[in-house]
Amino acid sequence: MDVAVGIVAQRDNERAQDLAAALVNALEAAGASAVVDEATGAAIAATPVPVDSMDDRDLVVSIGGDGTLLFVAREVSPVPIMGVNLGEVGFLNAVAPENAVDVVTDVVADIARTGRVEGRELARLRATGVDEDWTLAPALNEIVVHGRRRGHGGGATIEIRVDGQSYAESHADGVLVATPTGSTAYNLSEGGPLVHPATDAVIVTQMAAAESMPPLVVEPDTEISLTVTDADTAYAISDGRNRQRLEPPATVTVTPAADPVTLVGPQANFFDGLDKLE
Ligand SMILES: NC(=O)c1ccc[n+]([C@@H]2O[C@H](COP(=O)([O-])OP(=O)(O)OC[C@H]3O[C@@H](n4cnc5c(N)ncnc54)[C@H](O)[C@@H]3O)[C@@H](O)[C@H]2O)c1
Numbered sequence: 001m002d003v004a005v006g007i008v009a010q011r012d013n014e015r016a017q018d019l020a021a022a023l024v025n026a027l028e029a030a031g032a033s034a035v036v037d038e039a040t041g042a043a044i045a046a047t048p049v050p051v052d053s054m055d056d057r058d059l060v061v062s063i064g065g066d067g068t069l070l071f072v073a074r075e076v077s078p079v080p081i082m083g084v085n086l087g088e089v090g091f092l093n094a095v096a097p098e099n100a101v102d103v104v105t106d107v108v109a110d111i112a113r114t115g116r117v118e119g120r121e122l123a124r125l126r127a128t129g130v131d132e133d134w135t136l137a138p139a140l141n142e143i144v145v146h147g148r149r150r151g152h153g154g155g156a157t158i159e160i161r162v163d164g165q166s167y168a169e170s171h172a173d174g175v176l177v178a179t180p181t182g183s184t185a186y187n188l189s190e191g192g193p194l195v196h197p198a199t200d201a202v203i204v205t206q207m208a209a210a211e212s213m214p215p216l217v218v219e220p221d222t223e224i225s226l227t228v229t230d231a232d233t234a235y236a237i238s239d240g241r242n243r244q245r246l247e248p249p250a251t252v253t254v255t256p257a258a259d260p261v262t263l264v265g266p267q268a269n270f271f272d273g274l275d276k277l278e
């Protein structure tokens, strides 16, 4: 089959753009078609398309840091994604830049031969408003519910219910519901546990709670509900970017999202990656 690839390079990053240009050349030489995001298309000789229109591609390559991959996942999933790491941490991006051309052309040759893409499915979380009509973009890392702002005077009282049973209720900066993927991100900074990526789980971590309970790990099909009171304003936020303003009292329900993210390419060694975290 003719394989169609999309490439998204971190904006304003010349190294990412140079690598995108090298990938376009290698893919076209191998008989595949390649398009790039619009910002990259303005900098290199390649066909630019909006990132959200890459959902018709067989594979999308994200060149940048974890933030770029989270952005690409939001725009193109369920299309399989390969992450090339140009960032500092790069937990989600297993491919080193010097290997990118070889790894991408090998994967594209496999897709051409088999018509299939091999990848690992990463679960996401879905947050919806109870009695309010909104749903956030699915979260690959975490859903955070917090008060007006982080820090003194900005918190709220948040009750956490797990499949209908009350687990904790406290004044806090917020509460974080994370996937195993997100365990190494914001969850870790707030004292939540590391969860190995092969584990199916959802993590619930309070943020600077006055009366804290230990972080809780539950099985993925659990319904977590967060009821916010004692604040004029609060927010529900998916992966740090997609946010919904709440007018407390308000309840947010967090459940498994229907579509996972499919990550293609070699899997980063989890324990080696931990050295990169602060
Ligand atoms: N105090 C904190 O640790 C904190 C605060 C806000 C957001 N975040 C994280 O940033 C994410 C949004 O990313 P962004 O790029 O838009 O914001 P950003 O640019 O502020 O990135 C924050 C940092 O989180 C790292 N990161 C993201 N996902 C990770 C993961 N799964 N494992 C390990 N590190 C990871 C990134 O490499 C970056 O260094 C959110 O999902 C949240 O997890 C962390």
Ligand SMILES: Nc1ncnc2c1ncn2[C@@H]1O[C@H](COP(=O)(O)OP(=O)(O)OP(=O)(O)O)[C@@H](O)[C@H]1O
Binding pocket: 008, 009, 010, 011, 037, 039, 040, 051, 064, 065, 066, 067, 068, 069, 070, 071, 086, 087, 088, 089, 090, 241
């Ligand atoms: N090609 C692009 N087109 C549009 N938006 C982009 C593009 N590349 C990056 N972005 C925006 O930039 C954000 C992430 O990039 P950012 O530079 O903040 O972090 P990063 O990829 O984690 O890199 P680093 O590790 O260097 O911080 C995305 O959420 C997205 O909004």
